[in-house]
Amino acid sequence: MPSKSIFSRRNFIAAAGASAGVASMLGASARANSFPTFGKVVEEQPFARIEEVGPGIWGVVSTPLKPDGSFNPAAVATLCNGGIIAGEDKVVAIDGSFRPEGAAWLAAQALRLTGKPVTDVIVTHFHADHTGGLAGYQNGAAGPEIIATATTNQLVYDRYAGAKQTPEGAQFARPAIRPVMPTRIITDEASILTMDLGGRTIRLHPLKGHTPSDLAIVVDDAPVIFAGDLVWAGLFHNYVDAIPSHLTTSVEHLLADPKRTIVTGHGAIANAGELSNYLDLLRLVEEKARGSYEAGKTPAEGAKDFIVPASLGTWQLFNPRYYETAFEAWRRELAGETS
Ligand SMILES: [Zn+2]
Numbered sequence: 001m002p003s004k005s006i007f008s009r010r011n012f013i014a015a016a017g018a019s020a021g022v023a024s025m026l027g028a029s030a031r032a033n034s035f036p037t038f039g040k041v042v043e044e045q046p047f048a049r050i051e052e053v054g055p056g057i058w059g060v061v062s063t064p065l066k067p068d069g070s071f072n073p074a075a076v077a078t079l080c081n082g083g084i085i086a087g088e089d090k091v092v093a094i095d096g097s098f099r100p101e102g103a104a105w106l107a108a109q110a111l112r113l114t115g116k117p118v119t120d121v122i123v124t125h126f127h128a129d130h131t132g133g134l135a136g137y138q139n140g141a142a143g144p145e146i147i148a149t150a151t152t153n154q155l156v157y158d159r160y161a162g163a164k165q166t167p168e169g170a171q172f173a174r175p176a177i178r179p180v181m182p183t184r185i186i187t188d189e190a191s192i193l194t195m196d197l198g199g200r201t202i203r204l205h206p207l208k209g210h211t212p213s214d215l216a217i218v219v220d221d222a223p224v225i226f227a228g229d230l231v232w233a234g235l236f237h238n239y240v241d242a243i244p245s246h247l248t249t250s251v252e253h254l255l256a257d258p259k260r261t262i263v264t265g266h267g268a269i270a271n272a273g274e275l276s277n278y279l280d281l282l283r284l285v286e287e288k289a290r291g292s293y294e295a296g297k298t299p300a301e302g303a304k305d306f307i308v309p310a311s312l313g314t315w316q317l318f319n320p321r322y323y324e325t326a327f328e329a330w331r332r333e334l335a336g337e338t339s
Helices: 009-016 020-025 073-077 100-114 150-160 244-254 272-294 299-304 322-334
Strands: 040-044 048-054 057-062 082-086 091-094 120-122 145-149 184-186 193-196 201-207 214-219 224-233 261-267
Touching: 040 100, 048 100, 048 261, 057 100, 057 224, 057 261, 073 100, 082 100, 082 224, 091 100, 145 150, 150 184, 201 244, 214 244, 224 244, 224 272, 244 272, 244 322, 261 272, 272 299, 272 322, 299 322
Parallel strands: 091 120, 120 145, 145 184, 224 261
Antiparallel strands: 040 048, 048 057, 057 082, 082 091, 193 201, 201 214, 214 224
């Protein structure tokens, strides 16, 4: 259900100390929704907590909303979820937070929990709330390696690294980040990359749908998937760069085994079986957006009538325009403007 914003845009910018882009992303808060805890909490800060989701595997859950539903200004440290996967030789961190202090906190926690520094960071996609803090992992010449797909690398560069910033369109176009570029570029093609962490392997699945290039990370010896922003829980998906038909296909793939633990990109960690409402919601958006398009309505007109039925649960909006953003993504795709 859409809900009233209790922060003015101006207050949000002041409170968050964030750019207009990110303030806009977080521009609406809603009813109370403390994300339910899934695993044992091993660390908790005002902006995020870390939950154990398997042996040597932890999920980070950012907490952008206070229990009363208002925006939590501390949350800009991380903004996105992420995680830690430990092997005997390597320790992988998932995603880069919005601010360097968020990534630095995650790196320190990885060292505390595993006894080893982060050796590799996997970037699930280019968005600023997942890449803006990558500098916080840097440990001089020691690394770690920052791994991303070729498309993600290009999009970080295009959107955030300089002259190619677009003046309008994506709400992420001008956040105040100073990106650290990936150091290891992997292919976007269908091939799955296997990484040996020492006594454990993980697989990097190149997918798309939330953006033109999304990575999901599958742990081979435990039923855990880090889904990046392909899967959200309790928060309505941000379609700003989405290719909606691919999003549905990717999510079907990730949620196929109901027993798998899914570390989402935003919101709670959950079993795949508990996230079927998310897939139902994506399909409802498709049905309504297609109807709107075929009736000749604009995305704004179509979104105005969009209601999430109570049967699908509560899906809070980071931004009051996110329904329209979803309808616009479908319009782009139905009009043949996306590949
Ligand atoms: Zn994203």
